[in-house]
Amino acid sequence: MSIPASPPFGLETLGQLHGPLVEPDERRRTNDLLPAIGGLLLGLAAGHRSMMPLAALALGSPDGRRSIRALTTALAVGELVADKLPFVPDRTRALPALVRALSGATAGGLAARRAGRSSFAGMLSGAAGAIATTWLGLRLRRAAESVIPPPVAASIEDVCATALALGGASLAGAPIRKSGCA
Numbered sequence: 001m002s003i004p005a006s007p008p009f010g011l012e013t014l015g016q017l018h019g020p021l022v023e024p025d026e027r028r029r030t031n032d033l034l035p036a037i038g039g040l041l042l043g044l045a046a047g048h049r050s051m052m053p054l055a056a057l058a059l060g061s062p063d064g065r066r067s068i069r070a071l072t073t074a075l076a077v078g079e080l081v082a083d084k085l086p087f088v089p090d091r092t093r094a095l096p097a098l099v100r101a102l103s104g105a106t107a108g109g110l111a112a113r114r115a116g117r118s119s120f121a122g123m124l125s126g127a128a129g130a131i132a133t134t135w136l137g138l139r140l141r142r143a144a145e146s147v148i149p150p151p152v153a154a155s156i157e158d159v160c161a162t163a164l165a166l167g168g169a170s171l172a173g174a175p176i177r178k179s180g181c182a
Contacts, residue, residue: 035115038172039122041164042111043104043129047091048137048161049083050100051076053107053126056165060173061114080158084151090138097134104130107165111172122172 042053055076058069082088089096108126109119137157144153 034171035112035117035173036121036125038115038168038170039108039111039125040129041168041171042107043126043168044133045161045164045168046100046104046107046126046130047133047135048157048164049076049079050096050103050130051079052161052165053168054103056162056169057107057110057114057172060166060169083158084154091134092138097131100130100134101127104128107168111169114173 042057045053045056051072055069055072058072061069091097091100105123105127108129109123111126112122113119141153141157144156148156
């Protein structure tokens with residue numbers, strides 16, 4: 001006497017048993033949002049550290065030149081170091097704020113273009129994210145510095161900026177899946 005095999009069970013087989021969890025049209029809309037979300041995340045990173053999103057895009061570019069990768073990475077690392085120095089001006093002053101907005105716009109535009117989307121929309125979302133976190137990031141860091149040492153607060157902000165930039169670059173370059181069951 002043999003025991004009948006149990007049906008497959010698990011998230012990876014749920015679509016086989018019950019049909020797709022997300023209809024193909026809904027999946028397409030979700031994939032259309034990924035580059036936009038990526039551009040916004042890159043902009044948010046630029047508000048914390050202006051060179052971080054450009055370095056993340058350069059490092060993640062499959063056809064990027066080694067010199068561009070090296071330059072943007074060196075600038076991002078230099079900014080991480082310079083941010084801890086006492087004589088560096090606040091990011092909310094006119095020039096640093098403008099640089100962050102331009103960095104966010106550039107990163108958002110490049111990410112959108114890489115994904116085959118509107119560069120203008122990517123530039124807007126990147127700039128908006130950068131402008132928002134230029135001020136919000138400073139307020140959060142100052143609040144953190146009231147309870148932890150300033151270098152620790154700055155290092156936590158570095159980690160957040162890096163995570164936002166890498167996540168944004170990853171989402172912005174995410175391939176668009178074809179319709180149908182994945």
